[in-house]
Amino acid sequence: xxxxxxxxxxxxxxxxxxxxxxxxxxxxxxxxxxxxxxxxxxxxxxxxxxxxxxxxxxxxxxxxxxxxxxxxxxxxxxxxxxxxxxxxxxxxxxxxxxxxxxxxxxxxxxxxxxxxxxxxxxxxxxxxxxxxxxxxxxxxxxxxxxxxxxxxxxxxxxxxxxxxxxxxxxxxxxxxxxxxxxxxxxxxxxxxxxxxxxxxxxxxxxxxxxxxxxxxxxxxxxxxxxxxxxxxxxxxxxxxxxxxxxxxxxxxxxxxxxxxxxxxxxxxxxxxxxxxxxxxxx
Amino acid sequence: xxxxxxxxxxxxxxxxxxxxxxxxxxxxxxxxxxxxxxxxxxxxxxxxxxxxxxxxxxxxxxxxxxxxxxxxxxxxxxxxxxxxxxxxxxxxxxxxxxxxxxxxxxxxxxxxxxxxxxxxxxxxxxxxxxxxxxxxxxxxxxxxxxxxxxxxxx
Numbered sequence: 532x533x534x535x536x537x538x539x540x541x542x543x544x545x546x547x548x549x550x551x552x553x554x555x556x557x558x559x560x561x562x563x564x565x566x567x568x569x570x571x572x573x574x575x576x577x578x579x580x581x582x583x584x585x586x587x588x589x590x591x592x593x594x595x596x597x598x599x600x601x602x603x604x605x606x607x608x609x610x611x612x613x614x615x616x617x618x619x620x621x622x623x624x625x626x627x628x629x630x631x632x633x634x635x636x637x638x639x640x641x642x643x644x645x646x647x648x649x650x651x652x653x654x655x656x657x658x659x660x661x662x663x664x665x666x667x668x669x670x671x672x673x674x675x676x677x678x679x680x681x682x683x684x685x686x687x688x689x690x691x692x693x694x695x696x697x698x699x700x701x702x703x704x705x706x707x708x709x710x711x712x713x714x715x716x717x718x719x720x721x722x723x724x725x726x727x728x729x730x731x732x733x734x735x736x737x738x739x740x741x742x743x744x745x746x747x748x749x750x751x752x753x754x755x756x757x758x759x760x761x762x763x764x765x766x767x768x769x770x771x772x773x774x775x776x777x778x779x780x781x782x783x784x785x786x787x788x789x790x791x792x793x794x795x796x797x798x799x800x801x802x803x804x805x806x807x808x809x810x811x812x813x
Numbered sequence: 814x815x816x817x818x819x820x821x822x823x824x825x826x827x828x829x830x831x832x833x834x835x836x837x838x839x840x841x842x843x844x845x846x847x848x849x850x851x852x853x854x855x856x857x858x859x860x861x862x863x864x865x866x867x868x869x870x871x872x873x874x875x876x877x878x879x880x881x882x883x884x885x886x887x888x889x890x891x892x893x894x895x896x897x898x899x900x901x902x903x904x905x906x907x908x909x910x911x912x913x914x915x916x917x918x919x920x921x922x923x924x925x926x927x928x929x930x931x932x933x934x935x936x937x938x939x940x941x942x943x944x945x946x947x948x949x950x951x952x953x954x955x956x957x958x959x960x961x962x963x964x965x966x967x
Contacts, residue, residue, distance in 0.1 A: 655960065655961065656960070656961035657961075685961060686959070686961035686962065690961065710886075712956050712959070712961070713882065713883070713956070714882075714883050715880065715881065715882065715883065716872075716874070716881050716883060718883065719911065720886075721870075721886045721888075722872065722883045722884065722885050722886045723885045723886060723952055723956070724952045724955045724956050726951075726952060726955065727885075727948075727952050730948065731888065731890075731891075745960075745961075746960035746961060748955065748958055748960045749955065749960045749961075752951065752955050
């Protein structure tokens with residue numbers, strides 16, 4: 532089989548992991564790593580910002596991880612926090628080693644719907660990772676949008692992701708505000724929670740759209756602050772995390788109300804979600 | 814340069830007050846500048862003023878043995894301090910200018926006297942400070958939840 536035929540060879544079905552090689556690795560925080568992956572069969576994994584893959588360390592397990600790379604090109608990028616057996620094994624993978632990838636899966640951020648409007652990107656903690664592709668796409672096409680703002684909060688200064696890139700995004704025209712929940716006097720930025728940044732941000736509430744990702748409690752408080760600023764829940768999109776296992780809407784583990792997060796999410800309009808988030812234990 | 818009543822009217826905390834009320838409040842206020850690192854007030858001192866930040870950033874801090882913690886930062890358009898409103902009129906925290914900061918400084922005793930004499934003004938101010946306090950309380954509760962501390966195991 533020729534090289535061209537190799538590149539266009541269809542991937543195996545969605546339940547079969549493709550083999551990817553770790554080609555780059557960067558430590559973001561004490562427990563979080565960013566991995567760059569290249570497919571062993573040479574065919575780039577095309578994705579839309581907001582989608583996720585099922586990422587596996589062979590012999591350890593498989594987990595849903597949002598794609599953090601540039602949708603315009605480059606390697607497949609995942610930022611992973613080591614919180615369990617599978618994620619610890621993925622974070623421990625060294626350059627040259629293989630990881631399994633299924634996907635991409637899920638509904639992406641609706642960036643086309645935001646054209647002409649101010650866009651508020653609101654991230655908490657590792658929630659910046661699923662938003663990174665959207666930020667890169669917004670900056671690449673920023674002439675099509677109004678003001679671009681990133682409001683990013685973390686637990687402490689040493690737990691912030693992509694710190695060098697935050698400055699780069701700011702230099703490219705995105706207004707970036709960063710806050711941490713607690714800090715010593717050596718930190719010269721904001722201290723306080725993300726919703727406080729919403730109260731300070733200026734945007735046109737009649738047309739703006741917001742993209743949210745972070746801990747669910749943080750998102751609820753943020754939506755409340757956005758509502759006080761005049762932004763209705765229809766124009767707020769949030770990326771949800773549930774127990775995705777198959778990624779193909781068959782197993783039902785990620786059910787959220789009448790929806791399956793792997794198929795109908797992970798990105799939802801908040802107006803689709805709020806009814807179900809009010810149900811305890813859901 | 815804009816008059817004090819205009820500066821005060823532009824702050825969200827004072828939005829909606831009448832011109833007469835703004836003039837009454839402005840009569841208790843002066844403009845002041847604080848270089849980076851200057852203290853606006855210290856824990857335990859008499860709380861005789863409060864501050865509306867015009868430019869810059871102010872950190873609320875608490876001193877613990879061997880370290881100094883920043884509780885919250887406040888910036889343009891936000892009000893610093895409400896201990897002037899309630900007995901025993903003592904600051905609970907330190908406030909430090911993180912960068913060169915310009916603020917409208919209000920004389921708390923002057924304003925309290927005007928609120929006693931004009932209960933409508935007192936009610937309007939109390940409503941606004943209560944709203945600001947509620948917002949900060951909610952933020953503090955969220956801070957206490959430490960929402961970034963726990964990832965889903967996997």
